[in-house]
Amino acid sequence: MAAATTPVRKVEWGVANVVVIALALIPVLWMVSLSFKTPAAILDPTFIPTGWTWSNYHDILSTGQFVHPLLNSIGIGLIATFIAVVLASMAAYAVARLNFPGKAVLIGMALLIAMFPAISLVTPLFTILRAIGLYNTWPGLIIPYVAFGLPLGIYTLSAFFREIPWELEKAAKVDGATPFQAFVRVIAPLAAPGMVTTSILVFLACWNEFLFAISFTSTIASRTAPASLAYFSGASTFTVPTGPISAAAVVITIPIIIFVLFFQRRIVAGLTSGAVKG
Amino acid sequence: MSTSTEVAAGAAAEQRPAGHKRQLSEGARAERRLGWLLCAPAVIVMIAVTAYPVAYAVWLSLERYNLELPQNIKFVGLANYGAVLSSPYWWNALKVTLIITVFSVTISLVLGMLLALLMHKTIFGRGSVRTAALIPYGIVTVAAAYGWQYAWTPSQGYLSALFNDSAPLTKQVTAIAVIILAEIWKTTPFMGLLLLAGLSLVPEDLQKAAMVDGASGWQRFWRITVPLMKPAILVALLFRTLDSFRIFDNIYILTGGNNGTGSVSILGWDNLFIALNLGIGSAISILIFICVAIIAFIFIKGFGTAAPGSAIGKR
Numbered sequence: 001m002a003a004a005t006t007p008v009r010k011v012e013w014g015v016a017n018v019v020v021i022a023l024a025l026i027p028v029l030w031m032v033s034l035s036f037k038t039p040a041a042i043l044d045p046t047f048i049p050t051g052w053t054w055s056n057y058h059d060i061l062s063t064g065q066f067v068h069p070l071l072n073s074i075g076i077g078l079i080a081t082f083i084a085v086v087l088a089s090m091a092a093y094a095v096a097r098l099n100f101p102g103k104a105v106l107i108g109m110a111l112l113i114a115m116f117p118a119i120s121l122v123t124p125l126f127t128i129l130r131a132i133g134l135y136n137t138w139p140g141l142i143i144p145y146v147a148f149g150l151p152l153g154i155y156t157l158s159a160f161f162r163e164i165p166w167e168l169e170k171a172a173k174v175d176g177a178t179p180f181q182a183f184v185r186v187i188a189p190l191a192a193p194g195m196v197t198t199s200i201l202v203f204l205a206c207w208n209e210f211l212f213a214i215s216f217t218s219t220i221a222s223r224t225a226p227a228s229l230a231y232f233s234g235a236s237t238f239t240v241p242t243g244p245i246s247a248a249a250v251v252i253t254i255p256i257i258i259f260v261l262f263f264q265r266r267i268v269a270g271l272t273s274g275a276v277k278g
Numbered sequence: 279m280s281t282s283t284e285v286a287a288g289a290a291a292e293q294r295p296a297g298h299k300r301q302l303s304e305g306a307r308a309e310r311r312l313g314w315l316l317c318a319p320a321v322i323v324m325i326a327v328t329a330y331p332v333a334y335a336v337w338l339s340l341e342r343y344n345l346e347l348p349q350n351i352k353f354v355g356l357a358n359y360g361a362v363l364s365s366p367y368w369w370n371a372l373k374v375t376l377i378i379t380v381f382s383v384t385i386s387l388v389l390g391m392l393l394a395l396l397m398h399k400t401i402f403g404r405g406s407v408r409t410a411a412l413i414p415y416g417i418v419t420v421a422a423a424y425g426w427q428y429a430w431t432p433s434q435g436y437l438s439a440l441f442n443d444s445a446p447l448t449k450q451v452t453a454i455a456v457i458i459l460a461e462i463w464k465t466t467p468f469m470g471l472l473l474l475a476g477l478s479l480v481p482e483d484l485q486k487a488a489m490v491d492g493a494s495g496w497q498r499f500w501r502i503t504v505p506l507m508k509p510a511i512l513v514a515l516l517f518r519t520l521d522s523f524r525i526f527d528n529i530y531i532l533t534g535g536n537n538g539t540g541s542v543s544i545l546g547w548d549n550l551f552i553a554l555n556l557g558i559g560s561a562i563s564i565l566i567f568i569c570v571a572i573i574a575f576i577f578i579k580g581f582g583t584a585a586p587g588s589a590i591g592k593r
Binding site for chain 2 (some may be wrong): 257
């Protein structure tokens with residue numbers, strides 16, 4: 001019964017595919033459309049702009065109110081991702097390879113944090129960050145982002161680490177390498193693909209984060225791009241900032257979409273490795 | 279854990295005199311030290327950012343503490359919890375959060391399953407469906423939320439125009455429906471990908487055997503696919519439920535919590551940043567934490583969801 005290959009079936013699946021793709025794309029195309037609309041065209045609910053303009057992009061990219069937060073997002077995201085992946089790969093190596101008491105506690109703790117309601121931390125962290133002078137600074141966001149990136153990193157990486165051919169490590173030890181040397185020289189290069197995947201997932205989580213970003217920042221000195229959208233007033237105080245906000249939304253979205261599509265195999269493998277094999 | 283090191287450790291232990299059986303071999307002790315050493319930085323960061331602040335939040339929640347009245351800090355015991363639990367705002371926020379959670383998780387589970395089946399079965403265009411599905415996953419929630427807000431703004435948005443120039447975001451029920459829609463759009467692909475991974479673990483032979491026995495597609499789905507996928511489904515549900523219960527971004531942008539659409543997270547945030555009331559805000563934080571713990575407990579004990587990672591511990 002080769003049902004899936006009959007022409008009628010093919011058409012049915014094809015239609016379903018087209019529907020899924022349309023549902024995924026239409027809200028994105030709507031944002032792109034809004035970002036190109038002239039102020040007059042914005043008041044016209046057609047999907048395709050009746051008047052086109054680049055001015056929304058020109059406005060947001062010529063103001064520090066958006067460009068500075070964009071740079072903050074990139075900087076904070078990269079630093080937090082780097083630290084989280086380095087610390088997570090050390091812990092994941094221990095989880096996947098070594099026998100030590102307390103392993104179950106570590107796993108339980110990572111799980112607890114993965115499920116943690118972030119709002120429960122906002123009040124105390126807000127108070128603590130103000131007390132130690134990290135409120136409205138890069139480290140004030142990087143530290144919580146690292147903490148929330150760690151569980152994701154530990155899960156994904158320990159799933160990847162279990163797939164690595166460990167005989168090579170033993171061979172290195174026979175050749176006189178210490179466990180640490182075996183880790184750095186032999187295992188780390190083999191683990192690189194898993195680490196790239198994990199980095200992507202952690203970076204996406206940091207890039208998307210909003211609650212901490214609006215709670216622990218007060219100026220563009222450390223405000224990230226998603227948070228800046230909420231404080232956007234447009235180029236002039238007299239215009240409703242629909243166009244500029246849409247343009248800013250497209251600017252922070254499109255590179256990520258391209259990035260996601262480019263690394264789609266890795267991302268799918270990373271997302272599912274922890275949940276299914278774990 | 280790898281068998282090789284266990285065997286090695288066991289052999290080393292056997293060579294020792296009986297009296298020293300409990301003593302660890304030199305290698306095992308080094309391994310233990312290395313394990314702790316490698317985990318220490320991650321553990322320290324996680325404790326510093328979560329455990330300590332939560333303990334601090336418990337303490338704050340027992341105080342009368344308003345940032346506008348810093349001279350007026352006073353230990354008040356459980357009074358803040360009494361104030362929150364007797365307030366209609368808390369119960370409305372909890373109701374809204376539960377409604378959003380139940381509807382968005384249920385619908386995205388059904389749609390995610392359909393998406394997973396589509397990605398699993400489809401012959402041509404498989405790559406393009408998966409590619410398209412990753413777009414909502416990758417998009418910044420706040421950016422997408424603005425898109426939805428403008429789409430539903432009367433005389434500006436295409437969706438509002440389609441529905442008679444309606445203004446759904448100004449009424450509680452319709453606004454919650456729009457919030458649920460935005461959540462479903464964003465999270466269904468993630469659900470679909472997790473379920474697809476579970477689906478690929480269902481043996482093809484079993485499906486074929488059932489087909490030979492005359493089982494219909496529907497029967498095969500409910501009798502073979504779903505039972506075999508149960509662990510994957512439960513893990514996906516647990517994560518989505520807890521994620522949805524924390525909903526903040528979409529509501530903050532779409533309605534700001536107005537018209538009775540605020541979730542518990544929005545309520546907690548407003549109490550901190552608008553009312554500047556650290557005591558009440560902390561009490562709400564702790565109550566949300568307790569709710570999340572109850573949900574996780576129900577899933578793990580009630581439905582027997584295997585906590586992800588439990589297998590790692592056993593290895």
